Amino acid sequence: MSRDQVFISYSHKDKGWLEKLQTHLTPLQRDGTISVWADTAIKPGQIWKEEIEKALARAKVAVLLVSPEFLASKFIYENELPPLLEANATEGLTILWIPVRPSHYTRTVIADYQAAHDPAKPLSGMSRTKQDGALVETVKKIEVVAPPSSLSSPTPPASLVITPADPVLPVIQNIHGWSAQQVRSLQQQTAQALKMPVEFQDALKDGSQGPMMVVIPGGRFLMGSPSDEPERRDEERQHEVEVASFALGKYAVTFDEYDQFAHAMGQTLPKDGGWGRGWRPVISVSWLNAVAYADWLSKQTGQTYRLPTEAEWEYTCRAGTTTPFCFGTTIGTEQANYDGNFVYGKGQKGMYRRKTVEVGQFPANPWGLHDLHGNVWEWTSSEYDEKYGGAELRAVSARDSSSPRVLRGGSWSYGPEWLRSAARRGGDPRGRFNIVGFRLARTLTI
Incomplete structure (x- = not known):
């Protein structure tokens, strides 16, 4: 299996930071520049641990959202970090970590890797504007090291392009009691x-x-x-x-x-x-x-x-x-x-x-x-x-x-x-x- 995507590792306590990063990554995903995976992509009925293992095996870039909860997570420590560190040493996987909140990272293996920005200035201590600026710079770094998305493909000749009819809004329905x-x-x-x-x-x-x-x-x-x-x-x-x-x-x-x-x-x-x-x-x-x-x-x-x-x-x-x-x-x-x-x-x-x-x-x-x-x-x-x-x-x-x-x-x-x-x-x-x-x-x- 080829390594062709960006894997985001985070604590569920930091889901808000995941969503902010995903927002900044959306333009690159939309145009097929990169493929990004986080556990929010796991569908109902799928075995979540197996899906995470598959995604780890495909990771070319690992982005870690580091916080006290991230460092304290037993699952991350035992199941996500070991294969990522091994792939970094043997297969050229890039590890990039983002300090989202102050943490004692210096006593962990995280300190051996390059942070996306100054660890002394975690995102949580920044204004909204500076947070966006830091995340934009992080996305630029990800774009440099990430492989092209396997979903992207050459533009077909004009003669082969089929323009679909404009979609229409769904019919108004009573959604009371919907799942x-x-x-x-x-x-x-x-x-x-x-x-x-x-x-x-x-x-x-x-x-x-x-x-x-x-x-x-x-x-x-x-x-x-x-x-x-x-x-x-x-x-x-x-x-x-x-x-x-x-x-x-x-x-x-x-x-x-x-x-x-x-x-x-x-x-x-x-x-x-x-x-x-x-x-x-x-x-x-x-x-x-x-x-x-x-x-x-x-x-x-x-x-x-x-x-x-x-x-x-x-x-x-x-x-x-x-x-x-x-x-x-x-x-x-x-x-x-x-x-x-x-x-x-x-x-x-x-x-x-x-x-x-x-x-x-x-x-x-x-x-x-x-x-x-x-x-x-x-x-x-x-x-x-x-x-x-x-x-x-x-x-x-x-x-x-x-x-x-x-x-x-x-x-x-x-x-x-x-x-x-x-x-x-x-x-x-x-x-x-x-x-x-x-x-x-x-x-x-x-």
Whole structure:
């Protein structure tokens, strides 16, 4: 078997860093320059250990995302590093490691190999812009040493090129109760029909990148909660809703992203509660502030950014699920940031972190979105209506700040019952709170 691909080794605690690297590698994969493998490529039903062994045997370049958890991983230490080190010594495999967080790497074999950038400056300590710059340089190094993808092929003569008919968007279906595999398949079909990747970033006028966005396919679902759902409230009446295809932020908007807007507009930076800025979700921003950021980003990118409607938010949070949480019938503090002194259903008590955490630290839902449960409440564009009279489908004008706006998702200081997919509350659009942030939606051109 020939060695013809890039193998990424990482701890699952660092999945957010894997996703960032994969984003930067996407252009090279798309044009067939390189082939990249990580264990996220393992399909349901495949024997995961066998698939990893096959990928190790094909690795020509190994990229290691080094952190304390990476160094502590027994599986990596016993199953991934030995064959990679052996191939480096006998078959010319290149090992390139990325310091993602501070670690005691000097007492390990990792110290014998060249880091992608200065180990004294791990990615976690950099600003968003510097992280992107460091990853771009890493990708350039990978491109130099990686073999061409076996998937690439010469361009056929023009006479042999067959131009397919333009794909069309999938028919709107009721996805209530769909499996994760079904909704991901629909998501892929929709992105292909739109001729765009599932995940993307729009460029700003200064050349920087906007928030990471994810294509969400249109569909119908039952909004609200069933009458027998524990802790439900009367305002969560179930009713069928149809949502058109759009894009939603992979993460809540971060301080790094919002501060760029505030600096550009000469506005006072929102307070961070003393918890830090960077990749933490921005807090202490009103609904009006969130709308202003969306308007600014729209002008910067030439695309239409906005807050999601309440219906879009719940549709995306559920991702086809019918349970109280997208993870199932209960939730734990290893899945979301909330007050772990309280439990939901048959769940167990957990941590109470007493503050926000960086976005992307917890598992994604089936659409690939993080932190829709907990961390911060998120503003929506909809007016709060206890009776679900249609306001959940509409966006309110920014000129009207007299009525409450819907908040969704729960926060770090609330119990798990408020993190349910159907849970909702209203908030003063002029208010600024350390438990409230937002994520953006983007209109897709069909």
